Amino acid sequence: IACHTQSAYGVVLGVQANKVNCRVKRLGGGFGGKESRTIPLACVMTVASYHMRRPVRCMLDRNEDMTISGQRNPFMGKWKVGLDENNKLMALDTELYLNAGWSSDLSVAVMERALGHIDNVYYIPNVRAVGRCCRTNIHSNTAFRGFGGPQANVIAEMYMTEIAEQIGMPVEEFREKNFYKQGDLTHFNQELKDWHLPKGYFQLKQKANYDERRKAVEEFNKKSKWRKRGIAMLPTKYGISFTALHLNQAGALIHIYHDGSVLLSHGGVEMGQGLHTKMIQICAEGLQIPMEMIHIVETATDKVANASPTAASASSDLNGMAVKNACDQINERLAPYRAKGMAWKDIVHHAYFDRVNLSANGFYKVPDLSYKWGENKGQLFFYFTMGAAISEVEVDLLTGSHTVLRSDISMDLGRSINPSIDIGQIEGAFVQGMGWSTTEESLYFSNGRLFTQG
Secondary structure: OHHHHHHHHHHHHOOOHHHOOOEEOOOOOOOOOOOOOOHHHHHHHHHHHHHHOOOOOOOOOHHHHHHHHOOEOOEEEEEEEEEOOOOOEEEEEEEEEEEEEOOOOOHHHHHHHHHHOOOOOEOOOEEEEEEEEEEOOOOOOEOOOOOOHHHHHHHHHHHHHHHHHHHOOOHHHHHHHOEOOOOOEOOOOOEOOOOOHHHHHHHHHHHOOHHHHHHHHHHHHHHOOOEEEEEEEEEEEEEEOOOOHHHOEEEEEEEEOOOOOEEEEEOOOOOOOOHHHHHHHHHHHHHOOOHHHEEEOOEEOOOOOOOOOOOOOOHHHHHHHHHHHHHHHHHHHHHHHHOOOOOHHHHHHHHHHOOOOOEEEEEEEOOOEOOEOOOOEOEOOOEEEEEEEEEEEEEEOOOOOEEEEEEEEEEEOOOOOOHHHHHHHHHHHHHHHHHHHHOOOOOEOOOOOEOOOO
16 A cells, blocks of 8 residues: 555654655555555664665565464354244344454454455345454454455355254255345345346356256265265355445546657556556547557556555456546547547647647546445445355365365456456455465464464
């Protein structure tokens, strides 16, 4: 977060923010851990550089990084659920506990998102959800991909699975019976619009031959003594917006030079997710020029001020709309020249000699958001992404080792700006989630120090 780092530098050095410029060329991956935990080390280096009047560089080894930077917040959930005579969910009373570590960091925001996802994709007309962030003696846990959403979804699927077992109903049937429908209200009183999950879920179920494969799994398990297979299908939704209202804004800056080339800057950080590529695509489409004519510069606080974190799966939306806004401003000024049928370079040439401003500062704020915590009123998320996945797994009962035989994933992302990038994000997220649920376990000494250091 260049903007937050800039603010921290100013506080540490006792100078105004306008005297500090933070530049971020690119990151080798992010996934939440660099949202806030980079700041302590950066501030230490800033003090050293300021007093020594020379550049300072510090690289942590893996053990130091793991010990200092924190991890995904562990959760514990307690719940009570009520059903009617038709096995429809009627009430949920849940308490969520989050291990924050020694400081709050982003744990409150993580808990807010968890509370907003404790329903997963199921309509429950009466919900009481209480979240508590627990201070412990371990490192300060922090943001990680999903930001509380995955933990809440796991807890939701736990109560769905256990209820289905108690009432003697296949869990798939119980889930399907309780899906949200278009127009339903969530437990935070947001109406579901563009709700395509049931359609996508059943499309995947049919396309992946889920029912036939489940029967095949049952037959395999009857014949195999030491190797067993399982298959499961899970739906999900994810709210797109920061739960902190003020963060749902972005800026962009576009300069067009006399030769027709374009320089683009925006407030987002490129960390391998293809954000710069998408911004160039949006700018090219907006100005109706080839992508090759656009150059994007590193993210910097002197180019775009007060930028929000590159997080919450919202950066393409926020920064992309800011880029579009800048393009719209320029297009309005260039409209008389376009009407004459000129080529792009001629348009820019004539506009320049007519003293037309060829720069624009774009801005975007997400509309309609107005949620008020405590009152449970207003819109919390701008929209939801949604999808479903099927995985078939084989387990060796003698060694405990497992093999994922096949996974099918279907996600509704709306109009994809770059399908290749988005497919890569989906595949990477699945593999990361698989690691989280099967191979990752953090162990600690009694004094709170991390034992498993990578």
